[in-house]
Amino acid sequence: MASNAASLLLPKLSNLHYYRSSSSPRSSPNLGQVDNFDFHGYMATKLSHVNEALNLAVPLRHPTKLHQAMRYSLLAGGKRVRPLLAIASCELVGGHESAAMPVACATEMIHTMSLIHDDLPCMDNDDLRRGIPTNHKVYGEDIAILAGDALLSLSFEHVAVCSAAAAAAVPPERVVQVLAELAAGVGPAGIVAGQVVDVESEGKEVDVGMLEFIHVHKTGKLLEAAAVCGAVVGGGDSAAVEKVRRYARCVGLLFQVVDDILDVTSSSEVLGKTAAKDLVSRKATYPKLMGLDGAKEFAKTLMAEAEDELSGFPAQRAAPLYHLARYVARREN
Template identity: 55%
Template sequence: MVTTDEKRPPTTSLDFDLVAYLKAQKIKVEAALDRAVPPSAEFPKIYEAMRYSLLAGGKRLRPILCLATCEMLGGTVDMAMPTACALEMIHTMSLIHDDLPAMDNDDYRRGKLTNHKVYGEDIAILAGDGLLSYAFEHIAAQTSNVPPENVLKVIAYLAKASGGAGIVGGQVVDLESEGKPDISLEQLQFIHVHKTGALLAACVVCGAILAGATEEDVQKLTRYAQNIGLAFQVIDDILDITATREELGKTAGKDVAAQKATYPSLLGLEASQNKAEQLIEEAIAQLRDYETKAEPLRALARFITSRKN
């Protein structure tokens, strides 16, 4: 239903209830994750550690982006759910490893003790490894009603986003950049495009591939995803300064303490917020041809700049 309420943001064209949408999709994702990685009588400790972090809550933004994109292009939740779960497994792996003492060294994640604080560093490393490996098995074994060649494309795309050309590579450059005062804006963007943006892009592009997207669709949605991925990290940098540990669910102020280059440190808070909003508008512009079907993706993009954690 088109709204005439002049108080609504000018970029919102539909009376779309994002809160209700996120709640409904999150319930589906949580149930699917619980089924995907059940407790194991044969290997109880490692599966308990995997489930501890995988089922610790969170916004589930990445799997929801996958589901929303697939549905926008005519696919179904059932077609995309195995990949959506795999994306959350890989994201969880990156959080477990990122929190380790050798990396960002944090004691809290999503308001709970981090995996290594509960199970030890050795089991935490293996829990992340287990989730990463199982993610690809889950896509291959559980995806149905999708042409095999598209399933293979999804696995290949997600593997690249997770490896040296994506999350891993971005993390390495991020670690190497700590304490260096001369990091440029271009170098900072490189880190975030790979460390954070690569997986967010995979969420959208993989959802599109599962639905049988054209090459033109993939190009538009890649630009959408790259913009929201970078905006997500800009807001993360801002929240590290402005939010509390209770709001974040993890230690606040760690970027400053680690002498990391961030968007606020290079641009200032106001310019960083403006940068994030500009990126979101550029992302939304890529969705103009999808009309009302794209409203979940539009709303999710705006949510990125308004979130508090």
């Protein structure tokens, strides 16, 4: 049955414009030059800059409880994949980190909002997130909902106000473009659409098309928006922005496939959330549909596609995104 599912999925994906460039995956000769790139050093530096920027973006103002609740979930750690994608995509097209920082912070605020609302008792009813009690367990459901609303609103305000600031100086037409992209990534054609279909699929038979829709929208759209926004504020032309978009679509799905694999192979301690909960609650996952080996093979194909989209950029500037995709693919290590 697992191989059947895989054979269903792979031909479908091979026709699926969403994940593929028009060309076939090529070997990426120039990316080989940056194998000694210090990705962990790069990650650590950027992570520190992002965490500092997030801390400053949400100061402890009145009403205190609201800001405490916002900060509790926003500053609770996390891999900061979306901010890193935004910054690395900005640098890929020759932009400076400071131009990407407002959108980087915004993507993390939006992501945190979606987690807070997703964890609520009337949704996934989760008690743990990132190894600590979920927002509503600490602050109550009412404040948790409002903290999410506040983070969502602040994400747009932050981009609108800070992108025009001296260090970044992003032209206003590009600020409008990234605000539209970010909003589309979370709204009724973005994260929320995925959450609704996810909620509706509970206890039902989930086919490949529906699983794909859920993941593309719940996870993929915001990762895509993060990368695209980074390339836009970095000054990329439309061809470069579209390459980054296709790269991010591959990484978005890769992220979910690996997440599903980790749900099968890891324990609660490692993930900081209830392991295998998705399987227990009978949600569809890639290992269920394709078998564990099939899912791992699928992850490799996506990695090759992602790498291919980077092949036209200077190797040094592409190195962070290349290694970021590898990091997503291999984060069980």
